Amino acid sequence: MRPRMTVQAALATTGFEDPANPVKFRFGLIASSDNHHAKPGTGYKDDRSAFTDASGPHDRVTQWVMDIGRRKNHGKGGVMDWELERQGSYWYTGGLVAVHAENRSREAIWQALKERRVYGTSGERILLWFDLIEGDGRRKPMGSEVSLGGTPRFEVRAVGAFKQKPGCPADTLAAAGQELIDRVCVGECYNPSDERNVVDRVEVVRIRPQEKAGEPLEKLIEDPWKVIRCPADPAGCVVTFDDPEFVASGRTSVYYVRAVEPDTQTVNGATLRCTWDEHGNCTKIEPCYSDYRTPQSDDCLAPAGERAWSSPIFVDPAPPAVLAEAR
16 A cells, blocks of 8 residues: 555645646546456455456465565566565455446447546445535536535435345356356356345545645545445435535535445455454554465455445535626
8 A cells, every 4th residue: 555646645636837727636436457357347256366366476486486586676667576466465356347327338338437427346236326416406426527606515325236146147157158157257157136235334535635735645635534324224325415614615625435335254355464452553464465375265354345436526616706796
């Protein structure tokens, strides 16, 4: 984890190369996996060896060779194999990108991506809507840029993913055959039941981008800014919130939300797998190594909540002329 390389740091950073025209990042958030393994959407079940990129060396000799490469290439830049292996000790199963599109055509999906009407999930097919509610009741969806002279008000709607059944549905078996399914996805497919998970809570993140060069980022990122608990209802969760501090702050604010399901046993759910002392300090770690130090049969399960992240809504203070006209 390198804090200044996170999405949050990017959203909080402003470019002041041209002081008269400061530049802020404005992008959508997705969570699709970044590999070329032709196994999209592998986050629906737990199998570390099949559904993550934990593919480090399986013996000490190979590790020794990689260590030589590490020393030889230290400081030369680029991403070496040993760096990928090290990262592989902390990866989850595959994430997903979701879009709010008018239909399923390529054109509609690309348009949704361009307009940032997109969100990511940790792998489960969680449904998520995040809207700014204007004074006349009209909605601005996730990804929108809005100028306001009053208090911004938001609504979040979230529905948990379908609970999974083991194995594969009959139509998948008939179409692909057991041999191919075993080879590609170890006999496990997306196989939803009729029952949905509940949503445990909605977390709101507020980021207020820099207004001057050198402004410390840690004071601008509030995560979480709000936590709103949801009823244990499989039909979903609807919450509203506003920001009464927006007008007085006089500065741009960026908001996005996470819908989080209750904890379940998740691959790498505890990342470092700490041993904690009575004061809450991590005194020993046992990472889920992607190499021979952790057996491939160990899925490194620990409790963690599957989640969905919305794209941000970017809210700018209304220009003085607009405020005067409104008065």
